[in-house]
Amino acid sequence: MTNTVKHGGSALRHQTSDGPNGIRLRRVTTAAAIYQQLHAAIVSLALKPGISLQEKRIAEEFGVSRTPVREALLRLAEVGLVEIFPQSGTFVSRIPLSAIPEAVVIRKSLERTTVERAAQVATAEDIAQLDSIIARQRAHASLGEASHFYEQDEAFHEAISAIAGYPGIWTLVKTVKLQIDRARRLTLPVSGRMTTVTEEHEAILDAIAAHDADRASAAMMHHLGAVIPDVEALRQHHPGYFA
Amino acid sequence: MTNTVKHGGSALRHQTSDGPNGIRLRRVTTAAAIYQQLHAAIVSLALKPGISLQEKRIAEEFGVSRTPVREALLRLAEVGLVEIFPQSGTFVSRIPLSAIPEAVVIRKSLERTTVERAAQVATAEDIAQLDSIIARQRAHASLGEASHFYEQDEAFHEAISAIAGYPGIWTLVKTVKLQIDRARRLTLPVSGRMTTVTEEHEAILDAIAAHDADRASAAMMHHLGAVIPDVEALRQHHPGYFA
DNA sequence: ACGTGCAAATTGATATACTAGTATGACAAA
DNA sequence: TTTGTCATACTAGTATATCAATTTGCACGT
Known part of the structure; x- marks a missing residue:
């Protein structure tokens, strides 16, 4: 060492x-x-x-x-x-794999709260803002610009937090999801993944625009649940990286 | 200054x-x-x-x-x-009063998650543990030992987090509720408040024991919603303490 | 092979000094 | 009186050297 x-x-x-x-x-x-x-x-x-x-x-x-x-x-x-x-x-x-499930639960809990609130209070400008973020995201996805895509992904979630009136929640989520992000970096960039994420964001936005809190919540839960990395495969490919 | x-x-x-x-x-x-x-x-x-x-x-x-x-x-x-x-x-x-509502929201979000999960998975021993905490709490309440009472209050919430399998959530909640605690210190000790809290804990425990996640959630939300301090009165009595 | 003990390495803490912003009050100018 | 300038003192940020406490690894001897 x-x-x-x-x-x-x-x-x-x-x-x-x-x-x-x-x-x-x-x-x-x-x-x-x-x-x-x-x-x-x-x-x-x-x-x-x-x-x-x-x-x-x-x-x-x-x-x-x-x-x-x-x-x-x-x-x-x-x-x-x-x-x-x-x-x-x-x-x-080392990435504490055992702590990741709890981090996912925390993130789901907090982002469910923000997205439900956002669906209730979002204005036309708020929705337009989210839409423009998704547009940029789609552009970056089509060009395969993973780094820029990732920035807009974060911007989307942060914007929802801000719209809900709880900007501090995103600050909290950022620290909670740190280890998840590290694990995700190890997963091979699956082609089409960026497109899928964009579509999930669109589903969330649709529900917010319709002021349908339940649907927005469900869409967000589906979105956040789909990001869990394959723990076992990671262990195989990157020995010594995990605790 | x-x-x-x-x-x-x-x-x-x-x-x-x-x-x-x-x-x-x-x-x-x-x-x-x-x-x-x-x-x-x-x-x-x-x-x-x-x-x-x-x-x-x-x-x-x-x-x-x-x-x-x-x-x-x-x-x-x-x-x-x-x-x-x-x-x-x-x-x-200074105590950032403007941040307190968001802190309450965060705490509610996280503790709703833990209590619902706890209601699903609690064993007989878990329930006995919570019951003993409440028993100690009732004893301290009857003697007016506010400090010891407060310790058991925290222990109750921490235990629920642990039972749910999410001990890290309580760690998070502790830091989030810091400013709330400071504001609460300024409120006069309302007689009978300790008894009320104990009863609310009992209601939560009842729901957990019955494995009724919805009722447990509702009881917890009622419990956490009742703790919000009177902001305006505090400003009056303690000028210079708030931001 | 297996302990033992010592030296090296590393963080924790101390002491001191210096730098660069910042608050304060006196004083001059309008 | 009000405003602007300046000298001064104060405080956090950083640098440097040094020592303390502890762990770690390796050589050594058994």
């Missing part, structure tokens, strides 16, 4: 507080920047589950001191993306 | 790692200890919303360096109990 990963020697550049127009921007701390970079790297599996992360080495690679690196790692440990063993080492967490 | 608060000069003592029986206990880091103390102080309102918390001063009061204090404050900021303004100051967060 002495694997390491190169970060490409990316140097962090402190953002100065003054924008060109004199607007006072919120300062981006070094610790926050490192957190985001590591977060993205872990979720995208650029940093593989199980590999070692050392405060000292990361600090050198980013060209900063241990302090902000340490703070970033502590935050990552809280959301379950790294595991810190005192006086021993810090490692990218 | 130069208010401060005395911590009574409580000195932290490092726990050694070896228990009397040789079992290797998980080491309690200084940062974690400080986090817990500040967490409890803020939720119990011993630390009032809005007052200043300074890394340096807290470090001196606890007799430690800035580092663990800083880590504790960062964690507290993540759960919304303190607000950090870079290069300016750190303050106990």
